Amino acid sequence: MITDVRPGPGSSRYLLGFDLRRRPHLEADVLVVGGGVAGLCAALAAADHGKEVLVLAKATMRDSNTAWAQGGVAVVLNQAEREPEDDIEVHVRDTLVAGAGLCDVDVVRDILGDAAESIDLLRRHGCLFDRSEKGALELTREGGHSARRILHANGDSTGAEIVRSLAAAASAHPRITVIENAFAIDLLTDGGRAAGVIYYRREELVAALAGTTILATGGCGRVWRESTNPPVATGDGLAMAYRAGATLADLEFMQFHPTTLYIAGGARLLITEAMRGEGAVLKNHVGERFMPRYHADAELAPRDVVTRAIISEIRRTGFPHVWLDATHLGAEFLRGRFPTIFQACAKLGIDIATAWMPVHPSAHYHCGGIVTDTRGATSIPRLWAAGEVACTGLHGANRLASNSILEGLVMGIRAGNDAGNAGGPPGRVRISAPTPEPAPDGLDVPDLVRSLRAMMWRQVGIERNAAELAVARRSLAFWLSHQARGGFRDRSGWELQNQLLVGSLVASAAERRTASVGTHTRADSLGAIDTTHLGYIRTDQEPP
Missing domain, CATH: 3.90.700.10 (Succinate dehydrogenase/fumarate reductase flavoprotein, catalytic domain)
Structure with missing residues (x-):
């Protein structure tokens, strides 16, 4: 539950100008942005409701945080398959301890309670978890867990096996269309409701319109210099949701593996x-x-x-x-x-x-994100979010190991079910945005990205203090309003703008939280514990 919502950094509504009457477009009942575990589960769930589903993947489905995940999935299975001393309440307790006082207890119990059923769905889609010579599921233990409850596949390639099975199921589904290498630039809103996205592929801008939209774009680890994340993890979903007026929360909690x-x-x-x-x-x-x-x-x-x-x-x-x-x-x-x-x-x-x-x-996993309820619904009508891009209250100030894929499974299925029920033809959508002034000539985008990532690592990294956070906030504001202002014409420029905005949001959140808790370590903290949930909304204009 958010207990303190304040304005965040200013931002433009859209990164580029467009008029949908003059742009090619695709239509679907449900649009899913993201090809990891949450996005694929959402797509399959929505399609099973008889809806036409369009999935946009930024790269290929092999290039996601899910596909790169090694460890496994934390789950308390049925009594025949789990350790005798383990049960849901033990898993809940471990999650709450790791979350350092900021988990929502009801949310934790609710999501973990659906874990075993979600694993059954994976198995039905052909996901093969490792088994012993006798055929029993092999369970391992990770940090913060009181029991061996981690499922894994191919030793240390669990995420790749999960994506393989879900991608095969999605590709074979007659009502799911997957488009890879489609970079979603901005969330479209019409009358305050989500209407789809505008995306870039093969040097062309295309509108994807749908009755309901699900963001499952993953994390933002590449905003930091040292990161375990793939190159696609640049915080695009966070940035586009923020520009559209969605409420974000707990952004200061980047988990460093x-x-x-x-x-x-x-x-x-x-x-x-x-x-x-x-x-x-x-x-x-x-x-x-x-x-x-x-x-x-x-x-x-x-x-x-x-x-x-x-x-x-x-x-x-x-x-x-x-x-x-x-x-x-x-x-x-x-x-x-x-x-x-x-x-x-x-x-x-x-x-x-x-x-x-x-x-x-x-930098490994972002515990904050777009605020959702336990069904994935956001503050914007007809917009759902699931997976790392979302903030449900499960992780608190520090995620328990292997709870991430679990959350992606459970919340992806729930978001897909509800968005599928509510989805349908997008109807008549007539949206336009003014063309911004061109981006500065001669800007060395890769160099600015390197500077951003280095500064985030130094000033907004594992240990933080007021002076360095203030430097980061001022530097990011300057870069956003000067070097990265205006309209870019390619993916690298839009990614830069997203990374700068996300970095600014994280730095502002870290500056506001003056006490250490969980993954947020303030070297200048006086030792007090602060369990306030910090939320953010846009400052420059009313939510559309």
């Missing part, structure tokens, strides 16, 4: 928490296992605790990273249980069966 492979010049490969769940330990540069000094659960403490401990060790020792030691688990086990990590490290010359892995935290 404790363990990503840290090699200069290399991609920040996620080292799944499941590896620590199987027994890998963190060590500092002198070989000391340090996590027992920070938390009773050691390596299996909640992610925000482990991340802060790693940063503390880096600061204390002056060494640029820490080490993850899995050598005692043996080559055969590591190769079979974590094939993706084993092979990726081998390509970099690291045999994880004999050598420690250099690791450092990176």
Whole structure:
């Protein structure tokens, strides 16, 4: 529940000028923007209501946070398949502890209660989770969990298997049309209601119109320099919803995953928490296992605790990273249980069966987003949101490991059901927007993106303080109103504007929350706990 809603940074309503009477357009009963777990579940649910569904994926369906997810799905299964000591209330308790006082208890219990049924849907669509030689589902444990309740697939490629099965089901469904490499620029509203989006594909602007719209665009990790996210995670859904007048909340809570492979010049490969769940330990540069000094659960403490401990060790020792030691688990086990990590490290010359892995935290998952109810409905009529782009109240100030795909499943299905029930032909839509002045000539967009990501990492990163947050807010405001003003003509420019807006929103939220809680660490905090839910609305004009 939002307890404090204030105006956020100003923004233009649309990023470009258009007149729908002069633009090609597609029509559907239900429009889904996003091709990850939430979007695909929503599309399948809406289509099962007999509605024509159009899915727009920014890249391919292999390029999403879901597809890149390694660890698994947290779920309390039926009594025959779960651990004897586990039940829904234990999972609820673990989620609330990780969320540091900002979870909505009723929402947590409601969403987790539908988890097992959602997993059954995945299995019906052909998703194959790992099983033992005897045929039993293999469950693992991750940080913050009191029991082994994490389902996984192909060792450490759970997200890819989920997307494979759902994408195959969507592609085979006669009422679902999927368009890949379609970049949604702005949410269209007509009379205050969502009417679709305008998107860019093959150097052409197209309007996608629908009776109901579902945003499932994923996260914004690429706003930070160090990130586990794919290049598509630039916060587009957050930005377009904000420009359209939707209420956003808890934007300061970017979760920094404790363990990503840290090699200069290399991609920040996620080292799944499941590896620590199987027994890998963190060590500092002198070989000391340090996590027992920070938390009773050691390596299996909640992610925000482990991340802060790693940063503390880096600061204390002056060494640029820490080490993850899995050598005692043996080559055969590591190769079979974590094939993706084993092979990726081998390509970099690291045999994880004999050598420690250099690791450092990176931006991973955004706990805030577009405010929705427990059915995915937003503050804009006929607009739903599901997955990482949404803020339901499940995660609070820090997401419990492997609750993300779970939420995408449950909320994607719910949003698809309700948007499917309400969806239908879009009717006559006549929207236009004035053409803004052209963007500045000669602007080096890639350089400005690098500057933005570096500043967000330094000033709005793992540890924050008032002085640096003020610098970030002023810098972002200047870049938005000067270098990135006006109308761009390609995806890179629109992504830049989205990233700057999202960065500005996060910095403003982090500046307002003066106390540390969950993933939001204020180095200048006086130690008070602040469990206010901070919401944001646009400032420049009334919601359309």
